[in-house]
Amino acid sequence: MKVLCLHGKGTSGTIFRSQISTFRAKLPDDVQFDFINGPFKSDPAAGIDLFYGPPYYSFWENDSVDAIRATHSWLNEHIAKNGPYDIALMFSQGCxxxxxxxxxxxxxxxxLPPPFKAAIFICGGASLSVLEEMGFHVSAAARERDIASRSALALQAGSSAVLxxxxxxxTGLKSLSGGLSEDQLRNEIASPYRIDVPTVHIYGSKDPRxxxxxxxxxICELEKRxxxxxxxGHEIPRTAAVSNSIAELFQWAVAQVDTSN
Structure with missing residues (x-):
């Protein structure tokens, strides 16, 4: 079982390895993790330099669809040389x-075969610009919340807030949540189709994102997620309960891949 690991903006493959170490220790030894660095040097993510030193990387220098597509070409080259991969494990920008x-x-x-057979998303969303280019309808409320959540994340994750x-x-983003349920939030984006590989989605209710x-x-198939x-918050808690739950979900993804082979 080979896993491609995609870190968050302003961190690195080495940092991501540390961030997931607690639940990774609960997985079988035969799982191979490939922690790669994004192609661009970056400033550290908010608050990350309190815990980890440089270098820091990003997968693109701006959030345009063209920049994201360019990174697809870069990552496809990596997959062609180092893959194939069974699962992609991603955090934040990696998602x-x-x-x-x-x-x-x-x-x-x-x-053609997909770039990976299953996906595990941690504290991350899709690019709304990519979705709109592909014909998804993104509500005005979702757009407004997306913008506000980025500012709130920078504040809540920042060094002064940590200290x-x-x-x-x-504290999340209560000002724009409106008490919506998860199903109501999902209905804010109309999908002409959905990601059809098995997916795991791990998020925190106190995360601004x-x-x-x-x-x-x-935007992923209900029966396969x-x-x-x-x-x-915007983190991977290391408590025993959370680590056990994530490890169990990881093993579920492994089982989906094994079944499809």
Whole structure:
């Protein structure tokens, strides 16, 4: 079982390895993880330099559809040389990369095997610009929340918030949530089709980007997806309960891949 690991913006493959170490220790030894760095040097993600030193990387320098597509070409070259991969395990910006690759593959090259057979998304959403280019209808409320959540994440994840409030810094984005259920959030994006490989969606209800994670689950096939709210912020909690749950979901994804072979 070979796993491609895609980190968040302003971190690195080495940092991602550390971030998932607790639940990864609960997995079988025969799972191979490939932690890669994005192609662009980057400033550190908000607050990350308190815990990890440089270098830091990003998968693109701006969020345009053209920039994301260019990174697809870069990653496809990596997969051709180092793959194939059974599963992609992604965090934050890595989720944007992986989800857009699966969507464009489904639209443009469905006769070819997908870049990976299953996907695990942690604290990440899809690119709304990519979705709109592909004919998805994104509601004005989803757009407004997406913009506000990015600013809120920078504040809640920042160094001063970490030092002043610790874990209490995660307060989500209550001002725009409106008390919507997960199903209501999923209905904010109308999908002409859905990602059809097995998917796992792990997000935290106190993460300002929580709705983005729920939205991403909504553009994946219901019968092939599993979701889990770890209850925290934009992070991978290392408690035993969360680690056990993520490990179980990972094993579910492995079983889906094994069944399809």
């Amino acid at each position: 944007v990369l992986g989800s857009s690759m699966l969507l464009f593959h489904q639209e443009e090259t469905p006769h 002043e409030r610790g874990a209490d810094r995660w 929580y709705a983005a994670g729920v939205h991403l689950s909504g 599993r979701t889990y709210d770890h209850g925290g």
